Amino acid sequence: MTTPAHPARTTPTSRDVARAAGVSQATVSLVLGDKWHGRVSPRTAAAVRTAAADLGYRPNQAARSLRLGRTRTALLVVPALTNEFFARVYAGAAATAAEHGFGVVLYPSPDGIGPARDPFASARTALDGVIASSMATGALGALRGTGLPLVMLDSDPHDPAGGDAAAHVNLDIADGMHRVTGHLLGLGHRRLVHLASAVDSWTFDVRARALAETLRATPGTTLRTVRSALDVHSAREAATRALTAPGPRPTALICDDDILAAGACKALHRLGLRVPDDVSVTGFDDLALATALEPELTTVRLPAEQVGNRGMAALLAVLEGRTPDSTDLPVTLVVRDTTAAPAHP
The missing domain is CATH 3.40.50.2300 (Response regulator)
Incomplete structure (x- = not known):
């Protein structure tokens, strides 16, 4: 007796997603490439995402990168890895990046806020852009020389050396x-x-x-x-x-x-x-x-995660030709137990 062969499991394609959502493959590409705003209704976009999730569809990021001419990778430069603030900035940036199919490489400047060296043989071919947190623009000379879009976080928006920064994200x-x-x-x-x-x-x-x-x-x-x-x-x-x-x-x-x-x-x-x-x-x-x-x-x-969110969103906006949000992020005074009226004013 022969055992009936199980049908081969096939990897879902964008055509399968389009069929399940009742839309065209072009619409699937727009939605999953996060280029649907103003071109596809929110309801249709939600239907496409649901269909893709139900089918377990994963875009071929390598092929997509070749088509777009992008690596879908951003570099986040921070003064130090030992400070919790910068870890939270990275978490925020990585979360926003993941929503758009991007990755974030975290790179601590070897000399704190001093000059950051290009960590790659050629950053231009390895990255789509650079986000720098709490650093002087002049410290990023090597990375600025790559011609990549640069987003500065928590930095002087009026720094003459920062004229080539594509966007600034600051806290109040x-x-x-x-x-x-x-x-x-x-x-x-x-x-x-x-x-x-x-x-x-x-x-x-x-x-x-x-x-x-x-x-x-x-x-x-x-x-x-x-x-x-x-x-x-x-x-x-x-x-x-x-x-x-x-x-x-x-x-x-x-x-x-x-x-x-x-x-x-x-x-x-x-x-x-x-x-x-x-x-x-x-x-x-x-x-x-x-x-x-x-x-x-x-x-x-200080809402560190929001700084990372906004920084990555600003880089994505620059890459897509949109104007980034430039409003300062609000901060909050948290009154606890280390302050009181002076005993002898």
Whole structure:
């Protein structure tokens, strides 16, 4: 007795998807290539996606790339992999990229915010575009020389060297610093220390300017700036110097990011001072660290994932000849337990 042969399992094609959705193959190509907007109704696009999912259809990306002349790959350059903020930026960029059949290669600049070298023998043939997070445009000379579209995140939109950037995606950093400074002033603080990042970058310059602007509007305030490398140990030492300097002790430490704030809290603890009873502390970023501290940190929440989303969306818009969204992303003041009215105003 012979066993009947099972019919060969075939890979679904775009024709199968078109037949199942009741549309043409051209419509399937438009929808799955994310070029249907204004040409196909949302209901039809949804029907095509449903049919493709039901059939398990996967476009031949290699063939598609050859037709389009694209690799469907973007490079995300960040100053460091050890900072949670940049990991969240990457997650946002990768999520948006995946929705459009793109991949994202993550590349940390070897020298932090210093010059980033071309990580490929020829980036032009390996990539469709570059997204750079929190870096000066001048640091990207090698990658700019490839002629690839460049989207800058959290960077100076008026930098003369950034004239060839195709788009900028920024957070409303100044508003965040205005909010956190206003919060401290509203509690009655007048003697403040700015625990500032020693990194020379636009985003930290904006924080310093916004802090100074807010204090100028309130008479009787004093501000001392102490700089620190972006690590807890350096921040603890810098905060200790500020707290033990001659003269009246500051009632609040306003920090450029949550890592610096953690160092400030350690300094206060080692000096026998209480947070916020003796000195209030604020951060910036709202990393996971902010709620790991005890007491939990008052800080400014930056929507890092949205920065990545918007950056990838901007690159896709440039590649398709559309105008990217250039509005700043809003930030949020999160008031927790490290701020209170000064004990001795």
